[in-house]
Amino acid sequence: MEHSTATDKSHAAFDKSAISQLTADSLRLAMLPGIGPRTMSLLLEAFGDPAAVLAASDDQLASIHGVGQKLIQSIRSANQLVDVESIARWCHRNHVDIICQDSESQTSVVGTTTAYPRSLADLPDAPPILFVQGDLVADDELAVAIVGTRHATTYGLKQAEHLAYSLARAGVTVISGLARGIDAAAHEGALAGGGRTIAVLGSGHDHIYPREHEGLAKAVAADGAVISECPPYAKPRAGMFPQRNRIIAGLSLATLVIEAPDRSGALITARIAMEQNREVLAVPGPITSRVSRGCNQLIRDGAKLIQNVDDILEELGPMRAPVQTSDGHEVRNAAELQLNELERAVLNAIETESTPIDQVIQRSQLPTHSVIAVISVLEMRRLIRRLSGQYVSRI
The missing domain is CATH 3.40.50.450 (Rossmann fold)
Incomplete structure (x- = not known):
């Protein structure tokens, strides 16, 4: 990594307190040679959090599948092997967030509040640390x-x-x-x-x-x-x-x-x-x-x-959980992204339970013929199902 007067000034502006203890411990553990995502996952499952892993005894660590004496020695030397402050300084200087899997939302080294992606969190080999330049929304x-x-x-x-x-x-x-x-x-x-x-x-x-x-x-x-x-x-x-x-x-x-x-x-x-x-x-x-x-x-x-x-x-198809988009709409199915305002108004008037079409007309405040036509479109796009002649529900 290069060093210059400008870099030194950036370093001087860096606040060590910007690194949370969770972030510091996660970095020490995740950046160690020999610890991949699966081993990290096994260690966290066994001990609960990175601090507990770093504090575990040799016998406790040896009980984890894939953890041998070489890796145990690395964990014992984590403070010397991983320069947490140097990594955090580089990230601060280059506007890169450090996001830990264990924290749903946290203040990063660049001062923003960022959440670990839900779509990654469920993976058995999810990355314990993400370095992010830009924004995840x-x-x-x-x-x-x-x-x-x-x-x-x-x-x-x-x-x-x-x-x-x-x-x-x-x-x-x-x-x-x-x-x-x-x-x-x-x-x-x-x-x-x-x-x-x-x-x-x-x-x-x-x-x-x-x-x-x-x-x-x-x-x-x-x-x-x-x-x-x-x-x-x-x-x-x-x-x-x-x-x-x-x-x-x-x-x-x-x-x-x-x-x-x-x-x-x-x-x-x-x-x-x-x-x-x-x-x-x-x-x-x-x-x-x-x-x-x-x-x-x-x-x-x-x-x-x-x-x-x-x-x-x-x-x-359907999302595992509704997503609130930047324009204020709640999306439950990706196909909704193609809807116009009329189609969206009708869809928003339909519940996941059985909903009378008369109620859809009343809620949407649209003409009956328009609602009937839109219901057919929404049914073709597999966003709703027709339960009978007069009832529909969202899928």
Whole structure:
């Protein structure tokens, strides 16, 4: 990490009290060599919190699966091995939040209050620490990952950019990995659509990879977030990219694959999405194209064939919990993002229990013929079901 007069001034402005004890202990533990997300999860499950893990006896630590003498010695030397203050200073200087899994909402080293994403919290190998440049907001629960080959064709790049643009215009956050090819096209399409996009790194924030995407990373952080589970000084390593794919899939309601050869990181992301019970979608390509072989196989094996943004929104289905969007609407199903004001008014008048159509007309204050027509549209979009001739309910 570079040092300069400007850097020293930033360091002087840094307040050590900005690092909570939870953040400090989480960093000491999570950044230790040999502790991956699964081991961290086992330790926290056994001892409750990072402070208790650091204070546990050798015998207690040795009782945890995968914890040997080498790792125990690392835990004993955590204060010497992990320079918490140096990491926090770098994050403060570069406007990067440090978010701990154990805390739903916390004040970060850059002075903002940020919550750990609910979509990641349930994963068995959820990252214990996230380094976030930009903002994570409630709207980001409505997210779709777009992934694919680094060696994309013109067709693939156009599809990625167009679908990301359309998702952004619909209010869906686009997640990808900032890589060359499909990833970059997806981020650029979302930005062009005026929407939010999140890039998940396979390195630390001080080593954006590839280097030519540093400008794109800044643009993504300005209208979304760039996140990593790696400390800022971590250089890109081959093994980190498959590992970061679980975060891309975990942040998303669905993973859309656009151009992927037989052996591809995008197919790893799709497999992880399946394991996480998330939807897997694919854009078809020519049967003679090597880069479309993986997508065509996904479709053959049951992935949804995608031709336009409506196909994607139809597959997202009901949310596990309602999301309050920035425009004040409560969204329970991603398909609601395509509704006009008339359709939204009718939907808002329908309960999850049996609701008389006369009551829908009264609540929406719309003409009877308009309500009847909209009910048919909402039923086709699988947002409501007709229980009988005169009763409907939300799905």
